[in-house]
Amino acid sequence: MNFLTVLKMILGDSVPLPVPLPVKPDSAAKKPAANPKSTPKTTSKSTPRQAAPAGNWRNGIGKKCTPPDSITVYSPKNSPLKLDSAHIKASGGEGIIYTPPINNADILVKIYRNDASRNREKMHELKKRIYAMSALTEVKKQPCFAWPRMPVFDAQRHMIGFAMNNFNGTSFLSLMGGSRDFQRRFPQWDRLTLAQIALDFIRKLNFLAKHGVLVNDFNPQNFLVDDTGKVSFIDCDSFQISDAGGCHITKTFFPSHIAPELLKDKSALTQPRGIHQLEFGAAIIVFQVLMCGLHPYNYYDPSRQSACGTPDENLLHGRCPLGIGAGCRFPSGNWYNLWSWLTGDIKGAFIATFRDGHGNPAARTTLEAWEKHLINLCTVIKYNPERRTLMPMQPKSSDYIGNRTFPDFKKTSGF
């Protein structure tokens, strides 16, 4: 029995994900906020960092991690699969991703680097996580998630990685280099496309949350967009999974995209995260997508003619430029113009999350509200083509009227 046959027996075929996502409030769906009384199962999956002299370029000495020319891995049913260096699709600090030589398999195999895979405790936890993830059949079927399908083992039956759904596309970073860079990369796209991408992102995030899965690591490189504007999620083994046995947590985070209460108290990372923490990270990504990469805590003090700190520092201290009057406190550039042409409800949702919600998690905009506001934004842009531009020459004036003669206008709370 070959590797692919085993995979299909275990998992069945992929079912394409319709848009919008078929999220139903069924009884099987788990609450996204984990039960704090359950014992968290920690997988110490983390961003690629290791103890080393702080920041010194020499800290890689002796840590050579050249992938082997070939490696044979085994399925749970002991079917072998040989992976060659020619099959490497991507390589990072934590592991190597291979495109296996199986026709039409549409899977990838991630193999952890030696230092991780030799950590038996970590691998034991990870194995439980992978099995828990592969039991989430509704999520696993969606090709937009690079979802683990099954663990893979070495010849000694030690888990060294896992097979997962294939992924394609360019990372969200490519949307976040400013207007000029965006138009150079995507000449056919405009702000409507960005709003649609943000909407697709929120819907998929919400789909996961409805199934008890919370994204922990909002590094923009963990989200991909294909050439049709469809979003997919990678690095899914870092997600927080809730199942009947409790909550599988990870401590993974991206420092500039995490709720401030977690940044202030890192010990909280050992506990399950809640939906309000997800809402905060999600709102940062939505802001950056709609604002061509600007970080919402990129704060500029005109009296000192200086940035007040890095976005990470400002996030920690709640220095947010939004909602404090015309011009706000954005850095130099066309940021205020870009901001002003967003709809009122979108601006209000950002302010609620980043100002009011900085110290009050319950004040953060919910995923359902984001979906509604983004649908409105798409509609308003469609009927008002002047809002499509990513290089507005002027801010939207207070007497701007625009075209309000579209079917759902009365339902939109902001214009």
Place this chain on the structure above:
Amino acid sequence: MNNINNNRYANLDVNNPAPRCPVILLLDTSGSMCNDMDELNAALRQFLRETAADEAASRSVELEVITFDNSAEVAMPFTAIADVDPEPDPLVSGGITAMGAALQLATEHLRERRKLYKTNGISSYKPWVILMTDGGPNDDWESAAQEMRERGERGDLQYIGVEIGNDVDHETMVRILPENQQPVKLKDKCFKQFFRWVTASISSVSSSAVSDQDNICFGDPTDWADL
């Protein structure tokens, strides 16, 4: 090398929101480098091409190239790597080694660049300064070297000193560089391996949050460094 723009203040795209990673290459182009220039030029082209092609680095890296022989010259002022001509005119060797003047220029330009970031509300990573030489300074270098050495010792700078060949004034290089970032000898003409490592390193930096840059584990330099 083609100058993109001689005004070193003009090349800042304030509509790019990415934190910047300023990189200065200080390249010895004295006469004794003549046997290494082909490899250096080829490696430099590779570096420009590969760094510009990297998704994260292309948004953050701003490069300045300073050459030093009879005098120090800005071959290319700070320019976003995505805007740099990947096929610049080759560098040419000749003359003595005005390394002190080059260090002085780099110190001033780095200071100005970081100020420019601040006044425009742009955050930045630690600067990277890469000093490559096959000899030693023929001019006054001690005061010129002081500020960057101190910044390196405080951990505010990634300072890489690369010694080319066997005739480097190693004792002086040791004094120029920070105590914790001592010079490294390049393996025989491994310029391309070195610059590939630099691309990978600054790509890792550009992919990180600014506050997380000290947690990055860089790649093993032994492909190019004779340690």
